[in-house]
Amino acid sequence: MSEGYIPVPGGSIWYYDVGEGAGTPLLCLHGGPGSTHHYLEPLEALADRRRVIFYDQLGSGESDRPDNPGLWVIDRFVEELAQVRSALGLDRVHLFGSSWGGILAQQYALDRKAELESLILCGSPASMPRWIADCEELLRHQPVEVVKVIRDHEASGFTACPEYQAAILAFYREHFCRMDPWPTCLERTFADFGHEVYGTMNGPSEFSVTGSLRTWDVMDRLNEITTPTLLIAGRHDECRPEHLAEMHRRLPRSQVAIIEDASHLCFAEQPAEFIALVNAFLDQSDGDASSRSAD
Numbered sequence: 516m517s518e519g520y521i522p523v524p525g526g527s528i529w530y531y532d533v534g535e536g537a538g539t540p541l542l543c544l545h546g547g548p549g550s551t552h553h554y555l556e557p558l559e560a561l562a563d564r565r566r567v568i569f570y571d572q573l574g575s576g577e578s579d580r581p582d583n584p585g586l587w588v589i590d591r592f593v594e595e596l597a598q599v600r601s602a603l604g605l606d607r608v609h610l611f612g613s614s615w616g617g618i619l620a621q622q623y624a625l626d627r628k629a630e631l632e633s634l635i636l637c638g639s640p641a642s643m644p645r646w647i648a649d650c651e652e653l654l655r656h657q658p659v660e661v662v663k664v665i666r667d668h669e670a671s672g673f674t675a676c677p678e679y680q681a682a683i684l685a686f687y688r689e690h691f692c693r694m695d696p697w698p699t700c701l702e703r704t705f706a707d708f709g710h711e712v713y714g715t716m717n718g719p720s721e722f723s724v725t726g727s728l729r730t731w732d733v734m735d736r737l738n739e740i741t742t743p744t745l746l747i748a749g750r751h752d753e754c755r756p757e758h759l760a761e762m763h764r765r766l767p768r769s770q771v772a773i774i775e776d777a778s779h780l781c782f783a784e785q786p787a788e789f790i791a792l793v794n795a796f797l798d799q800s801d802g803d804a805s806s807r808s809a810d
Contacts, residue, residue, distance in 0.1 A: 521570075521602045523595040525586040526579030530570035530599065534562025539632050539801050541609045542568045542600065544616030546638075548587065548716045548728075549709030551576030555613060556700040557782050560790045565609075565797070570599055575709030587715040588727065593623050609797055611635040614754070614779065615717075618643075621733055624740050633800040634744040635793065638754045638779045641762045642732040643724060649755045650722035653690055661685060665723075674719035683720050690753045691721060692780040701780065721753055737765035743803070744769040745796045749777030749784065770796070 518531035531552075532540075541561060545552050552569035553576070561567050571578040573586065573595060596619060600608065609632045612620035617639020623629055640646040654662060661682050668679035692701060718725035744766050746759045756773050763771045772792050777784040 521599055523573060523598050524591050525573050525583065526581050528570050528573055528579070528595065528599065529577035530568060530603070532566050532568040532603075533559050534564070534566045536562070536564040536566070538565030538797060539607050539609055540566040540568060540605055541611055541797065542603075542605060543570075544596070544610070544612040544619050545569070545572065545704075546614030546616050547575065547709065547713055548572065548592070548615050549575050549712030549714075550615070551704045551707045551709075553703040553707065554698075554701045554780065554783065557786050557789075558611070560786065561793060561797070564794065568603065568605075571707075572709075572712075574712040576707045580709065580711075582711075584711070584715050587712050589619070589622055589716075589731070590626075592619050593626055596620075596623050597627060597629075607632055609633045609635065609800065611637065611793075612639055613637045613782075614639055615728075618728070618731065621737075621740065624742060625733060625736055631742045633797065634740070634742045635796070636744065636746050636762075637782065638748045638752050640754050640758055641734045641737055641765075642758075643728050643730065644732055645734070645758055645761075646754065647722070647724050647729065649758060650690075650753055653753070653755075654686060654722055657685060669719065669723055674723070679719075683722075686722065690751055690778050692783065693749075693751065693776070693778050694780075694784055698783050701783065734761065734765065737762060738767060741767055743796075743800050745772065745793070746770070747772045747774070747781065747789070747792065749774050749779060749781035751778040752781070753779050 516533050520527045543555050551571050610620050617636035664682040716726045716728050748754050763769045774781040774785050782789040
């Protein structure tokens with residue numbers, strides 16, 4: 516393993532990479548915004564065939580945490596990604612995005628017309644308004660008294676209250692991570708979470724999106740992304756399989772994989788199936804690239 520720091524707009528970010536295989540490197544983008552690399556540690560299993568690179572985005576984890584809300588905008592995170600890629604010399608790279616990380620990956624591909632070997636979007640929407648509507652539907656399946664606690668606290672602005680946090684946990688255990696207990700890597704993520712970033716861009720919870728991302732929507736632009744793309748999620752994911760199906764219809768070179776008995780953290784819940792699917796996709800992408808080079 517190697518690690519270090521990279522200067523980006525607003526401060527420095529911490530990164531590390533593992534693996535020395537011959538395959539094209541994989542750069543991993545964590546969720547949140549404001550999460551950390553820790554919960555993505557199951558992806559280290561991919562490092563037997565290629566370098567796998569992780570970094571904590573500015574404002575969370577081991578990276579700098581400047582007190583400047585003006586930094587928490589998607590365009591700055593796109594530039595941060597571009598600078599990380601440049602600093603690490605990743606001319607050829609596969610890009611993996613989990614949840615918000617996939618939003619960032621899509622925006623990067625669209626804004627920078629970036630050349631990528633492939634794109635993997637894991638539990639990542641193309642439309643936050645649709646994500647919000649889907650989460651509203653999922654929330655309606657929770658007990659009436661739980662939903663009332665959630666809505667009353669949100670209406671009063673008391674989302675830091677322990678009662679609110681307890682009420683949202685049932686939703687998280689069904690649609691975010693179904694493991695019991697939650698894995699240590701996820702617990703470490705919550706311990707190092709960048710709450711200012713999450714609150715500014717997302718809001719108080721996964722299903723209550725009140726921040727700047729609430730109107731983000733690139734569904735109508737997906738046809739511009741011609742990179743081979745794998746859309747992957749759990750059957751019980753907050754990012755509903757129907758949402759991924761709509762993305763698949765619009766992405767010209769995409770395929771979809773839905774993992775049963777899994778939710779938003781399908782790579783932690785069903786690691787063997789997930790790693791096999793991703794390895795097959797990455798190997799195919801590397802093989803296709805080699806064939807084009809030979810031609």
